Amino acid sequence: MIKRTLPKYFWPSILTFLVSLLMLFPIIWLFFSSFKQTGELFSYPLALLPSEWTPSHYFKVVGDGFFVYVFNSLFLAVVGTAITLIISAMCGYALAIYRFEVSYTNLIFGIFLLGTLIPGETLTVPIVVVISELGLYNNIWGVILPVVTTTTGIFMFRQHYLSIPLSFVEAARIDGSNEAQTFFYVMLPLGTSSIVTLTIFSFMWRWNDYILPLLVLSDQKKYTIQIAIKNYIGFNGVDWSSILAASVMSIIPIIILFIILQRYIIGGLSASGVKG
Amino acid sequence: MKTPYVKRHVTAFWFFIAPCLILFSVFFLLPLCLSVGLSLTNYDGWKTMDFIGLHNYTELVRDSKFYDALGRTFGYTLFSLPFKVIVPLLIAILVTSKRVAIKGLARTMVYVPSLLSHLVVGITINWMFSAEYGLVNYLIGTIGGEPMQWALNPRLATFVISFASNWASTGFYMVIFIGGITNISSDIYEAAAIDGSSPVQTFFHMTLPMLAPTTFLVTLLSTVNLLKEYALVQGITQGGPGLNTTFIIQFIFDKGFNQMQYGYASAISLLVMIIFAFIAFVQFKISNGGDK
Numbered sequence: 270m271i272k273r274t275l276p277k278y279f280w281p282s283i284l285t286f287l288v289s290l291l292m293l294f295p296i297i298w299l300f301f302s303s304f305k306q307t308g309e310l311f312s313y314p315l316a317l318l319p320s321e322w323t324p325s326h327y328f329k330v331v332g333d334g335f336f337v338y339v340f341n342s343l344f345l346a347v348v349g350t351a352i353t354l355i356i357s358a359m360c361g362y363a364l365a366i367y368r369f370e371v372s373y374t375n376l377i378f379g380i381f382l383l384g385t386l387i388p389g390e391t392l393t394v395p396i397v398v399v400i401s402e403l404g405l406y407n408n409i410w411g412v413i414l415p416v417v418t419t420t421t422g423i424f425m426f427r428q429h430y431l432s433i434p435l436s437f438v439e440a441a442r443i444d445g446s447n448e449a450q451t452f453f454y455v456m457l458p459l460g461t462s463s464i465v466t467l468t469i470f471s472f473m474w475r476w477n478d479y480i481l482p483l484l485v486l487s488d489q490k491k492y493t494i495q496i497a498i499k500n501y502i503g504f505n506g507v508d509w510s511s512i513l514a515a516s517v518m519s520i521i522p523i524i525i526l527f528i529i530l531q532r533y534i535i536g537g538l539s540a541s542g543v544k545g
Numbered sequence: 546m547k548t549p550y551v552k553r554h555v556t557a558f559w560f561f562i563a564p565c566l567i568l569f570s571v572f573f574l575l576p577l578c579l580s581v582g583l584s585l586t587n588y589d590g591w592k593t594m595d596f597i598g599l600h601n602y603t604e605l606v607r608d609s610k611f612y613d614a615l616g617r618t619f620g621y622t623l624f625s626l627p628f629k630v631i632v633p634l635l636i637a638i639l640v641t642s643k644r645v646a647i648k649g650l651a652r653t654m655v656y657v658p659s660l661l662s663h664l665v666v667g668i669t670i671n672w673m674f675s676a677e678y679g680l681v682n683y684l685i686g687t688i689g690g691e692p693m694q695w696a697l698n699p700r701l702a703t704f705v706i707s708f709a710s711n712w713a714s715t716g717f718y719m720v721i722f723i724g725g726i727t728n729i730s731s732d733i734y735e736a737a738a739i740d741g742s743s744p745v746q747t748f749f750h751m752t753l754p755m756l757a758p759t760t761f762l763v764t765l766l767s768t769v770n771l772l773k774e775y776a777l778v779q780g781i782t783q784g785g786p787g788l789n790t791t792f793i794i795q796f797i798f799d800k801g802f803n804q805m806q807y808g809y810a811s812a813i814s815l816l817v818m819i820i821f822a823f824i825a826f827v828q829f830k831i832s833n834g835g836d837k
Binding site for chain 1 (some may be wrong): 551553554555557558560561562564565566568569570571572573574575577579580588590636639640642643644645646647648650651653654655657658660661662664665668669670671672673675677678680683686708712715716740763769772773775776779780783795797798803807810811814815816817822825835
């Protein structure tokens with residue numbers, strides 16, 4: 270029988286590939302659609318590939334000032350992620366390393382855990398009030414500062430530093446390094462795997478942030494990509510040709526980052542400070 | 546222990562904790578207290594802020610639109626939840642199977658939709674489901690069916706939102722399930738194989754029970770995420786037709802930021818917060834935290 274000549278992983282692999290392709294398909298469809306001419310977008314029969322490739326929707330979106338929004342989103346994502354990394358690492362480190370010397374570390378960790386129990390969406394109204402009272406309305410810092418503290422990040426670093434023997438810290442102290450030096454020069458570099466993981470997630474969260482930028486940024490020059498995309502949805506319907514191109518442009522950086530850092534995560538997990 | 550030594554470490558502890566603690570206090574603990582305070586006022590986000598006692602709450606319990614929004618949210622959550630848990634589980638089993646050759650590629654392909662913003666997820670799926678010149682209606686047409694009014698029929702609109710939400714979350718929950726599956730010791734599989742257990746028996750009597758904690762985690766996470774669905778809906782129906790896909794978070798935002806009833810919106814927020822916490826607590830109790 271022919272079936273016997275096929276390796277036993279043939280059919281399961283085909284099935285898996287088809288399922289994965291189905292999952293990816295909406296993005297593929299979006300991508301090719303964004304290069305179709307407006308007339309082709311709204312006429313039957315539909316085809317996967319554009320009959321005539323055109324970048325005109327991209328030119329239109331760029332003409333609408335898209336790179337200003339890209340810059341704003343990059344600023345939000347890069348600065349927000351940098352702050353998240355450093356403060357989460359400091360906080361998670363302190364909660365792990367001083368657990369025997371400071372008796373209330375668990376109480377403070379418990380307070381941070383509240384952040385995961387209560388969905389931020391249910392606090393949006395008072396958060397916007399606080400942002401306004403601090404004079405951060407229509408200011409990019411008004412969408413950065415409220416979101417940089419993430420319990421996920423603190424938790425990640427706390428777990429990481431709990432797994433590192435305290436003897437690392439003791440050795441640094443005996444060598445005469447003060448607490449800040451110990452953290453920045455000895456312990457922080459040991460947190461690479463957590464740093465990379467949190468970088469991907471934080472960058473993605475900030476790049477995709479929607480609710481706060483929508484509510485806090487009122488000046489069009491300060492809009493982030495997500496808000497710019499949202500504005501192609503009008504009262505009279507959706508400006509499809511523009512929104513397809515804008516959506517594709519918003520996806521590309523995050524996919525590139527994911528592809529680059531995916532390798533580092535796999536490498537980072539096997540790297541360890543303690544050698545056998 | 547020497548006191549100055551420990552004292553210096555306590556100072557260092559607070560120095561390391563300070564940035565997170567300050568930001569968390571200002572943008573989480575303070576708003577939490579503020580939402581209690583505001584819910585007792587008629588604050589309009591501008592000038593008026595009078596203490597009106599429990600008036601917002603008495604109004605809330607009589608607000609039929611609030612119950613409608615809450616009911617819609619629950620219906621949507623209950624309908625979507627099984628798919629949110631089962632689809633990623635099945636895919637995770639595929640991409641951890643010994644009989645699949647392209648695990649890495651498949652995992653990446655399934656994960657990519659999780660990278661998109663909820664707004665773009667909504668737009669991407671909406672584009673496929675648009676009533677005229679949408680791919681889905683075109684495919685229905687080619688097999689001889691009638692085109693469906695995805696955006697105008699409340700049930701169909703809810704289905705499209707649910708579809709989009711499932712599509713976007715599958716990759717993330719798949720990764721959680723992969724973690725759970727790889728944590729199961731391969732010894733017990735060998736033991737089962739020696740005892741003559743079929744793959745189906747192994748799945749239902751071993752894999753599934755051993756995955757209970759993971760399944761609980763995914764169920765809990767998806768429930769909360771479904772209850773607070775918002776940005777995705779903005780990319781598809783914006784809450785329509787009428788108010789038929791206006792879920793509870795959008796209901797709060799409409800009251801607060803569109804109708805400028807900050808006080809009333811705070812009262813709803815607080816109640817919704819308690820309801821969400823209660824649902825999570827009940828799930829936790831029912832499943833015993835996922836432990837067998």
